[in-house]
Amino acid sequence: MVAVLGAAVLLGLTACGGGASEHKTTLKLYNDKGAWKPYFQQLNATSKKQIGLTNQPVGYTDEPTYQSFIKASFRTKNKPDLFTWQVGSQLQDIATTGQVADTTDIWNQGVKSGDLSNDVKKYYTVDGKQYCVPLNVSYWVMFYNKKVFAEAGVKEPTSWADLMADAQKLKAHGVTPFYQTNILFSFVWFQQLLLGTDPQLYEDLSTGKAKYTDPGVVKVMQQWKGMIDKGYMSDAGDKTDPGALLKSGKVAMVPDGTWFNTTMSQLKMKPGSDYGTFVIPNVNPSLSTTSMAFESGPLCSLTKAPDPQASLKYLKWWVGKDAQTTWSNSRNDVSANPKVTSTDPNLTTLTKKANSSSTKLYLRYFEAAPPPVLTAALDGFGAFLANPGTYLKQLQNIQQAADQYWSQHK
Incomplete structure (x- = not known):
């Protein structure tokens, strides 16, 4: 009788916990980056040894399908262990549901230890608390x-004067x-020119405090x-991969995220000898810090x-130096952990520059603009590139x- 009662109590506790009493050793990591499966898996040997956990990537390639699954998991029993x-605004939307785990303690400890950047922290903050941790960081x-x-x-x-002379x-x-x-x-040059001219105006656009028809824009x-x-710009309608254009010498420069290194590696271009990178100077030389999109x-x-x-436990381990060293080097990109040294010395230099007091990081326009505004902006910038004389009409749209x-959304 006691044994039966004990089993019933145990079963009841498990049911009430919704599966939370299950001690997992493999965490399903749902993501919208199907091609990154081998990069996720490279972490498993280290994570199993250090914290007794591994990840099992479940990758999607269709973004709407992926987002629908994650949002549906808030209401169903089919919940991911981890997800990207x-x-x-997209993080804010899901954080305010109360379904996303609070990571404030991880961020406080990470910033204190130097494993996380305080500049990046604000982009993971909703109503004074932090949610999630950086899967990746790339500097533009x-x-x-x-x-x-x-x-x-x-x-x-x-x-900037040197860049124009070049x-x-x-x-x-x-x-x-x-x-x-x-x-x-199509947003890249708008992002770069505005950040390098008036970064406050750039941020005000993302919060509705400024208008696209303002004189500065x-x-x-x-x-x-x-x-x-x-004649400084390539044909915007050319479908050729930018890496191929850079390798062939048809274009001299490509503004891009540091993840572009992966493309260069695939094209057998060697950093330091075949190609280099530099921080894009401000258009306005009077700015006290260099504006860098990330x-x-x-x-x-x-x-x-x-x-x-x-x-x-996995998220806390993820932001540490051991995990981030393996993660960033597998993709040949920078790490969200400023202490990580890359196998590419140039990436290490860029990381130090990005996290120095002389540089200020600003969220990439693609994430900074609310989705409906982004959609209109991408259409508008595309129309502008087809007919540059229509710039005022596109801003009005x-x-x-x-x-x-x-x-x-006041």
Whole structure:
């Protein structure tokens, strides 16, 4: 009778816990990065040895399907142990549901130990608390073909004036200075020019405090048009991969996230000898810090995950130096942990620069803009690239979408 009663009590505790009493050793890591499966798996030997946990990647390639599954898991018993997401308004939307695990303690300890950046922390903060940890961080810099630079007699610029002088020399040498595209990444030059001119205006756009028709924004579009008119930009409609254009020397420079190193590796381009990178100088030389765009994707858990303690234990381990060294080097990208040294010395230098007092990080436009505004902006920038003279009309169209969004999200 006692044995039966004991079994009933145990069964009841398990049922009430929703599976939370299960002590897991393998955590299913749901993600929207199906191609990253081998990178996730490379961490398992170290994590099993250090914390007794491994991950099992479950990758999606269709973003809407993935987001629907994660949001549905908030209401069903089919819950992920870990999952990837996006910062900005998308993180805020799920954090306010009360379903996402609070990681404030991990962030406080990580910032104190130097494993996490205080600049990045605010992008994981909702109503004074932190949620999730960085899955990855990439800094937006300029990649350039070293052979093309040498043949044209130009060097890495240290000011915007130098960069424009280099562009003129490269054009005279028969090389298109800069890459641009109207496919998804049409926002890149808008982001760079505005951040380098007026970073406060850049941030105010993302919160609805400024308008796309404000004089400062119009001026940036005029400057962008001016660079196109001078022949400094590639054909935005060219579907050729930017890595291939850079390798061939058809374009001299490509502004991109440090994850672009993976593309360069696949093209057999060697960092330091075939290509280099530099921090893009501010347009406005009077700014006290260099503005650098960065992107970061969260790795999250749920408050009612199958084994909440195991999931949080993994997130805490994830931000540490051992995990991040393996993770960043496997993808040939920088780490969210400023203490990690890359196998690529240039990436280590960029990490130090990005986390120094002379640099200020700003969230990439793709995540900073609310989704409905982003959609209108990508359409508007694409239309501008097809006909640069329509820049004012495109800004007005984007502002209409912004007005509608912010009227409902005060």
